[in-house]
Amino acid sequence: xxxxxxxxxxxxxxxxxxxxxxxxxxxxxxxxxxxxxxxxxxxxxxxxxxxxxxxxxxxxxxxxxxxxxxxxxxxxxxxxxxxxxxxxxxxxxxxxxxxxxxxxxxxxxxxxxxxxxxxxxxxxxxxxxxxxxxxxxxxxxxxxxxxxxxxxxxxxxxxxxxxxxxxxxxxxxxxxxxxxxxxxxxxxxxxxxxxxxxxxxxxxxxxxxxxxxxxxxxxxxxxxxxxxxxxxxxxxxxxxxxxxxxxxxxxxxxxxxxxxxxxxxxxxxxxxxxxxxxxxxxxxxxxxxxxxxxxxxxxxxxxxxxxxxxxxxxxxxxxxxxxxxxxxxxxxxxxxxxxxxxxxxxxxxxxxxxxxxxxxxxxxxxxxxxxxxxxxxxxxxxxxxxxxxxxxxxxxxxxxxxxxxxxxxxxxxxxxxxxxxxxxxxxxxxxxxxxxxxxxxxxxxxxxxxxxxxxxxxxxxxxxxxxxxxxxxxxxxxxxxxxxxxxxxxxxxxxxxxxxxxxxxxxxxxxxxxxxxxxxxxxxxxxxxxxxxxxxxxxxxxxxxxxxxxxxxxxxxxxxxx
Amino acid sequence: xxxxxxxxxxxxxxxxxxxxxxxxxxxxxxxxxxxxxxxxxxxxxxxxxxxxxxxxxxxxxxxxxxxxxxxxxxxxxxxxxxxxxx
Numbered sequence: 307x308x309x310x311x312x313x314x315x316x317x318x319x320x321x322x323x324x325x326x327x328x329x330x331x332x333x334x335x336x337x338x339x340x341x342x343x344x345x346x347x348x349x350x351x352x353x354x355x356x357x358x359x360x361x362x363x364x365x366x367x368x369x370x371x372x373x374x375x376x377x378x379x380x381x382x383x384x385x386x387x388x389x390x391x392x393x394x395x396x397x398x399x400x401x402x403x404x405x406x407x408x409x410x411x412x413x414x415x416x417x418x419x420x421x422x423x424x425x426x427x428x429x430x431x432x433x434x435x436x437x438x439x440x441x442x443x444x445x446x447x448x449x450x451x452x453x454x455x456x457x458x459x460x461x462x463x464x465x466x467x468x469x470x471x472x473x474x475x476x477x478x479x480x481x482x483x484x485x486x487x488x489x490x491x492x493x494x495x496x497x498x499x500x501x502x503x504x505x506x507x508x509x510x511x512x513x514x515x516x517x518x519x520x521x522x523x524x525x526x527x528x529x530x531x532x533x534x535x536x537x538x539x540x541x542x543x544x545x546x547x548x549x550x551x552x553x554x555x556x557x558x559x560x561x562x563x564x565x566x567x568x569x570x571x572x573x574x575x576x577x578x579x580x581x582x583x584x585x586x587x588x589x590x591x592x593x594x595x596x597x598x599x600x601x602x603x604x605x606x607x608x609x610x611x612x613x614x615x616x617x618x619x620x621x622x623x624x625x626x627x628x629x630x631x632x633x634x635x636x637x638x639x640x641x642x643x644x645x646x647x648x649x650x651x652x653x654x655x656x657x658x659x660x661x662x663x664x665x666x667x668x669x670x671x672x673x674x675x676x677x678x679x680x681x682x683x684x685x686x687x688x689x690x691x692x693x694x695x696x697x698x699x700x701x702x703x704x705x706x707x708x709x710x711x712x713x714x715x716x717x718x719x720x721x722x723x724x725x726x727x728x729x730x731x732x733x734x735x736x737x738x739x740x741x742x743x744x745x746x747x748x749x750x751x752x753x754x755x756x757x758x759x760x761x762x763x764x765x766x767x768x769x770x771x772x773x774x775x776x777x778x779x780x781x782x783x784x785x786x787x788x789x790x791x792x793x794x795x796x797x798x799x800x801x802x803x804x805x806x807x808x809x810x811x812x813x814x815x816x817x818x819x820x821x822x823x824x825x826x827x828x829x830x831x832x833x834x835x836x837x838x839x840x841x842x843x844x845x846x847x848x849x850x851x852x853x854x855x856x857x858x859x860x861x862x863x864x865x866x867x868x
Numbered sequence: 869x870x871x872x873x874x875x876x877x878x879x880x881x882x883x884x885x886x887x888x889x890x891x892x893x894x895x896x897x898x899x900x901x902x903x904x905x906x907x908x909x910x911x912x913x914x915x916x917x918x919x920x921x922x923x924x925x926x927x928x929x930x931x932x933x934x935x936x937x938x939x940x941x942x943x944x945x946x947x948x949x950x951x952x953x954x
Binding site: 372377379380383384387388390391394395396399513516517518519525526527528543544549552553556557580583584586587590591594597598601854857858859860 | 876879880883887890891894898899902903904906907910914915916917918921922924925926928929930932933935936937939940943944947951952953
């Protein structure tokens with residue numbers, strides 16, 4: 307069977323599975339819609355969280371990013387896993403004990419203020435919309451590359467599928483489709499990785515394989531460092547970013563991960579506090595399988611790519627090269643007209659431009675794996691993009707129907723009315739996300755870093771102080787969040803969008819990149835919160851009781867309506 | 869202050885001790901081994917890996933997973949000890 311045939315078959319089967327699950331797990335109440343009824347097992351929640359978290363970027367782009375950045379790519383590996391330690395130890399159990407539906411719920415109640423609630427809703431919407439646009443685009447890209455429909459059609463197909471199970475099933479439908487999607491995506495990621503590891507290092511475990519030796523007994527990493535040196539690239543195993551910046555970017559990604567509302571809200575779906583802890587452990591374990599494999603794929607594919615193309619005659623390159631040239635992801639210009647591919651660091655002599663996404667998408671072809679493996683990668687990419695998109699859409703719809711309508715605009719809305727509002731806002735959110743997927747604003751790539759920076763600068767300090775510092779009051783928290791967000795926005799707009807006079811890399815404060823600035827903005831938030839709270843009145847006694855209560859795990863009822 | 873409140877405070881203090889130990893290890897394997905001391909550790913080899921590079925791209929992640937499972941065990945035991953398990 308051809309690659310395309312295989313892809314249609316595998317994508318068709320997986321989509322039918324997602325729709326089947328959606329029909330079986332329709333939401334009948336707001337509690338089912340927002341938190342899946344609150345009875346999800348910790349293992350299922352761990353699987354769902356892993357799929358929720360791992361997006362099109364983790365599946366398609368991350369290995370490529372590491373492949374081209376070598377050691378510097380470690381910021382993503384440590385940043386996007388280390389956040390789960392913070393989540394498990396500092397946030398998840400307490401938020402579960404608190405037992406409401408959304409992150410703005412916690413901020414609004416703990417800081418007894420609708421101003422704080424509104425700020426939280428604003429951040430949740432901003433972060434989630436930024437993120438979801440990229441996911442829809444990812445769905446479109448996978449469709450266009452593997453199934454030869456155009457990107458826009460791909461986005462529309464993706465929208466219909468997500469619409470179906472997010473609107474019908476709410477969190478309940480999303481949870482069980484995410485469990486299935488995790489299985490699909492991890493299988494699709496691991497099968498080619500294992501094949502390639504056997505080919506290149508004779509070891510079926512990629513995590514060990516990339517520390518192994520090639521057929522000549524040379525360590526793969528040493529060989530790659532050597533190849534890089536020859537071609538003028540920076541050594542693969544050491545970085546070129548400054549230590550300060552690597553430190554701050556890693557911290558911003560970790561803290562941002564722990565503050566992302568679509569991840570946090572997953573921990574509201576389990577029965578009790580100990581289940582919240584346990585599911586954080588499961589989630590990180592399942593995430594770690596992909597995250598420890600990605601750097602291995604990065605090394606295999608980088609070595610493979612250089613050895614296949616470097617200084618080889620263009621006419622004699624394998625078929626995959628011209629296939630991917632057609633998509634524009636590989637570009638070759640024969641500058642010195644010698645008919646060979648010069649792939650070097652020096653931009654004036656380099657003749658080859660390779661898009662980072664190729665490292666996962668084309669890897670099975672480069673390694674000459676069977677057609678079904680190549681098709682599997684398409685199904686896996688779609689699973690990763692759809693599962694994350696659905697989680698984000700749920701945050702958007704519950705922010706509107708629960709935090710805005712129920713808690714602020716119309717508290718008397720009936721249960722049935724709120725459920726209808728939730729479904730309608732999910733539909734609107736899917737359409738907006740689809741629109742951005744079809745007409746991607748230029749700022750999408752730039753703002754993903756903003757999403758993490760904003761989550762780190764706004765939610766994280768407010769939640770952590772809310773749990774660990776009983777004296778923290780609304781004045782401190784609101785001022786801290788406002789300063790954190792504004793500082794982050796200012797820095798991003800200045801250095802990514804050329805506002806406020808703009809500036810280049812040389813103008814960065816202390817050499818801190820906008821990606822790493824989230825950590826600085828987060829620290830500012832903490833400092834401002836603590837200072838302001840010292841000079842303003844204590845929180846009311848009921849609120850102090852709430853804090854005492856969430857610190858003790860026993861007596862966590864089901865997530866409740868109030 | 870009644871006994872129940874004292875019990876809760878005691879529980880909370882123990883929880884904070886666990887947190888500080890586990891988070892120190894978290895900081896050590898990622899920020900210290902993987903970033904601050906990466907060049908020094910890279911002079912040591914672990915098979916085909918330079919040690920600093922290995923911590924940054926593999927080791928820290930393994931330790932993160934272990935940390936959470938250790939935390940789960942410690943807290944489950946603590947909950948039982950204080951009678952705060954359901």
